[in-house]
Amino acid sequence: MKKGREIVIIGNGVAGNSAAAAIREKDKDARVFLASASIHPEYSACVLSEYISGDISRPQVFLKNHQDYERDRIKTVLGQAVRKIDAPNNKVYFDSGALAYERLIIATGSRPLLPKIEGAEKQGVLAFKTLEDADRIAAYPARIAAVVGAGPIGVETSIALKKKGLKVYLIEKKPWILPRLFDKDLADRVEEFLIQADIEVLKEAEVQRIYGKDKVQGVRINDRDLECHLVIMAVGTRPETDLARKAKIKIGALSGILTDDRMRTNIEGIYAAGDCVQTTDPVTGQAGLTALWPDARRQGQVAGYNCVGVAKKFSRLLNFNRIEVFGNLALSVGYSRSSLNQDNGMDIINGEWGKGLYRIFLAGGRVLGGQFIQPSNNIGPLVNWVWKGGSASQIGETMGNRAAIKLNPWPVASRLYFGGLSK
Amino acid sequence: MEKLIAITIDKCTGCRSCELACSYSKTGLFNPSRSRVRVIKMEEAGLDLPILCQQCEDPICMDVCPVDAIKRKKDGIVDIDHSLCRGCRACLMVCPYGAISIDDGQMVKCDLCDGNPQCVQWCVTGALQYTKASLLSMSRRREAAAVLCQSALKARG
Numbered sequence: 386m387k388k389g390r391e392i393v394i395i396g397n398g399v400a401g402n403s404a405a406a407a408i409r410e411k412d413k414d415a416r417v418f419l420a421s422a423s424i425h426p427e428y429s430a431c432v433l434s435e436y437i438s439g440d441i442s443r444p445q446v447f448l449k450n451h452q453d454y455e456r457d458r459i460k461t462v463l464g465q466a467v468r469k470i471d472a473p474n475n476k477v478y479f480d481s482g483a484l485a486y487e488r489l490i491i492a493t494g495s496r497p498l499l500p501k502i503e504g505a506e507k508q509g510v511l512a513f514k515t516l517e518d519a520d521r522i523a524a525y526p527a528r529i530a531a532v533v534g535a536g537p538i539g540v541e542t543s544i545a546l547k548k549k550g551l552k553v554y555l556i557e558k559k560p561w562i563l564p565r566l567f568d569k570d571l572a573d574r575v576e577e578f579l580i581q582a583d584i585e586v587l588k589e590a591e592v593q594r595i596y597g598k599d600k601v602q603g604v605r606i607n608d609r610d611l612e613c614h615l616v617i618m619a620v621g622t623r624p625e626t627d628l629a630r631k632a633k634i635k636i637g638a639l640s641g642i643l644t645d646d647r648m649r650t651n652i653e654g655i656y657a658a659g660d661c662v663q664t665t666d667p668v669t670g671q672a673g674l675t676a677l678w679p680d681a682r683r684q685g686q687v688a689g690y691n692c693v694g695v696a697k698k699f700s701r702l703l704n705f706n707r708i709e710v711f712g713n714l715a716l717s718v719g720y721s722r723s724s725l726n727q728d729n730g731m732d733i734i735n736g737e738w739g740k741g742l743y744r745i746f747l748a749g750g751r752v753l754g755g756q757f758i759q760p761s762n763n764i765g766p767l768v769n770w771v772w773k774g775g776s777a778s779q780i781g782e783t784m785g786n787r788a789a790i791k792l793n794p795w796p797v798a799s800r801l802y803f804g805g806l807s808k
Numbered sequence: 809m810e811k812l813i814a815i816t817i818d819k820c821t822g823c824r825s826c827e828l829a830c831s832y833s834k835t836g837l838f839n840p841s842r843s844r845v846r847v848i849k850m851e852e853a854g855l856d857l858p859i860l861c862q863q864c865e866d867p868i869c870m871d872v873c874p875v876d877a878i879k880r881k882k883d884g885i886v887d888i889d890h891s892l893c894r895g896c897r898a899c900l901m902v903c904p905y906g907a908i909s910i911d912d913g914q915m916v917k918c919d920l921c922d923g924n925p926q927c928v929q930w931c932v933t934g935a936l937q938y939t940k941a942s943l944l945s946m947s948r949r950r951e952a953a954a955v956l957c958q959s960a961l962k963a964r965g
Contacts (some may be wrong), residue, residue, distance in 0.1 A: 431874030679871040765903040
């Protein structure tokens with residue numbers, strides 16, 4: 386029997402698993418090992434907040450069971466952290482034992498940032514990233530919670546805790562919530578939805594200290610004491626790059642592992658994908674970190690394909706983020722003024738759509754991104770143009786023509802191309 | 809991808825038999841609004857267009873699904889697993905064709921009726937055809953060649 390090449394994947398998240406699936410799709414002989422410090426089979430990090438709120442049960446967060454790995458002939462090494470990557474000798478080391486590899490995919494994800502606040506070590510101060518974190522939050526006895534950081538994780542956690550029946554304070558340092566996803570006026574609409582649901586939003590607020598004996602009894606914010614029993618730290622994440630750094634793999638300015646459009650690192654045979662990497666956008670030229678499910682999934686796939694010699698490229702980060710606030714949808718895709726930190730040279734289209742609002746960002750005739758509150762169900766073409774770096778005239782035609790957006794652009798375009806409509 | 813549903817716009821009369829066939833086979837009701845294929849009337853162009861899932865090669869709906877409910881089956885059909893779907897609507901929003909809809913609280917799309925598409929069965933004009941992808945591209949090429957020839961001949965006078 387032919388012996389397949391050995392591929393080791395570090396990380397059992399979406400990037401690691403989509404890499405494994407891509408490898409298996411193209412190479413039936415490869416011997417694939419998937420290692421993770423976590424003992425769980427793959428689960429969806431996106432639905433953990435729904436597990437906290439009780440909308441779904443714990444088994445429902447899992448995407449795979451152990452038999453699924455066996456069926457795909459992926460050998461798992463779960464519950465054992467990789468301690469070291471020995472790049473010159475093509476080996477990864479665990480506490481006991483080692484694995485040799487021909488190709489290595491690093492998909493170690495990210496870890497939550499924990500700000501240095503006085504009292505942050507007290508019982509009841511929790512971060513939210515993994516299933517274990519969700520278990521802890523779901524089980525923690527509290528009547529009042531303070532969520533620090535109003536990014537997507539903070540907002541979703543607030544909603545989950547509110548649904549669970551807690552009183553919730555959502556605390557944001559900046560003057561508006563979801564600062565990386567929305568401009569102020571659109572974010573304020575999202576905030577209205579939160580306020581309607583009786584979540585107290587505190588902006589331009591900084592936690593000075595967390596007080597209480599052993600357990601949290603409250604937080605001090607802008608010289609005001611708020612009673613609370615649970616503090617969720619949701620101020621952001623950092624790529625998990627310790628292993629890569631020690632193996633002399635190049636790290637970028639945003640502290641993610643530097644990869645090219647085939648998810649290759651600077652060391653031959655080592656790839657990286659998911660939240661731990663940083664890529665450069667071909668349209669804006671800006672470096673960006675992966676933080677979202679669809680991008681991580683696609684990067685994992687690209688890394689997997691390239692490992693087995695299929696030259697697939699990662700185009701660009703889609704940054705597709707949807708937040709549902711008690712039945713109201715808010716959606717952000719691509720780049721915006723706030724995420725690019727620039728105002729100049731950007732054209733902006735504002736519009737209303739029934740109950741909803743939208744804002745589209747363009748630069749040099751190309752669509753950079755869009756923000757939508759209560760979006761129409763049919764913004765698909767726009768999302769795809771953002772992803773492919775489409776031009777403004779396409780968007781103008783479509784957004785100006787309600788009927789067109791519901792159309793299949795493919796036959797229309799092909800007929801126009803072949804002159805079928807003008808005959 | 810072995811076979812797919814090809815749309816010939818010129819043959820579509822807008823009778824909407826496909827919508828009825830689809831909704832009946834999927835829901836047991838003759839209710840076009842619950843059909844997976846929808847015929848869109850373009851008044852100005854004077855065209856009717858049946859719109860349905862294209863079973864994309866690189867489907868973006870599959871990427872955005874947070875619970876991996878959208879999968880490509882062995883026969884190439886991109887299918888939604890309703891036991892996993894959480895109804896978050898992300899797939900519906902990113903589909904460039906608007907081919908995914910909500911029916912009875914679930915995300916639904918064309919699944920080619922597992923190889924026997926009812927819309928094609930009931931399309932009397934042949935606007936919808938269930939055909940091999942390779943044959944389809946050849947017929948498209950012939951069509952294109954015919955159109956291109958026409959203008960070339962015209963130019964010659």
